[in-house]
Amino acid sequence: MLRIYLFILTLCLVTVWQPVMASESLDYSIARGGKLYDKWFKVNSYSTPKLANPAYPDRGAYKNKKGADWRCKECHGWDYRGDGGAYSTGKHFTGIVGIFQADTISEAQLASILRGQQHGYTTEMLADKDLIDLTNFIRTGMVEMDNYINRKTKMVTGDVSKGVNYYQTICAGCHGLDGKEEDDVPPLGKLSNKNPWETMHKILNGQPGADMPAMRALDMQISVDILAYLQTLPKE
Ligand code: HEC
């Protein structure tokens, strides 16, 4: 009799004791979508595209530059406004529209746009799962940067005295107190003044292919205060 009980008990334990897989949160998906938007081939397992993107116009300066012409941000901008935003002039000008207005897009609509002839992303370049994260990013992850960054002066309206605490406790472990410790990238003081939109996008979503955290689950003001503080760090 005891054996039977033990047998049943073991059976119950085995059925109950399944490894628990955490499901992905919406913020996780949005941040991953944001990193895909930035440089998808550093996020998924696809390697840097070798062929030039036929959709990238000749007037832009980034055709076939290490896959740059395949990055969403290269045509649609760090502020998601394409030729209506920071890429309206300069080397990155392509004349292509932004996607800020597309924030009600469905997964099916985005799939038909990206798999269509103009964009030409194959399932090897962007898997269906990647499209889900990109959809979540476009629907809820695009921030109205004009609320925080002055378009003319590029100055950020954040609280520097709070930003210093956030930066030193969250970021400085990797980037150093002066923002210059990651050798491969320009000093954070330089990037944040030159391109606050790019810096904001990366603070919220993380850096493709790096172990950098994405701040988007936290209050937006924290990221704004950090960005304001970055602008006070040494530029070289
Ligand atoms: C080589 C340039 C280029 C790249 C790279 C690019 N796009 Fe586009 N995209 C365009 C052009 C051009 C249009 C406008 C098509 C038109 O006029 O209808 C467009 C339109 C869109 C639209 C529709 C906007 C609207 O309001 O209808 C979405 C959404 C979009 N792109 C998302 C993306 C995403 C996501 C990526 C990266 C995976 C990406 N695009 C990469 C050129 C590009």
Ligand code: HEC
């Ligand atoms: C776990 C380490 C780590 C932490 C923590 C971290 N970062 Fe990073 N960050 C990196 C790495 C690694 C890179 C990319 C270096 C490379 O591409 O070679 C990077 C890149 C960046 C870039 C992009 C630079 C460029 O030119 O592409 C910005 C901006 C940035 N980090 C800001 C921050 C801020 C602000 C914080 C805090 C909110 C932060 N990082 C926290 C590791 C980290």
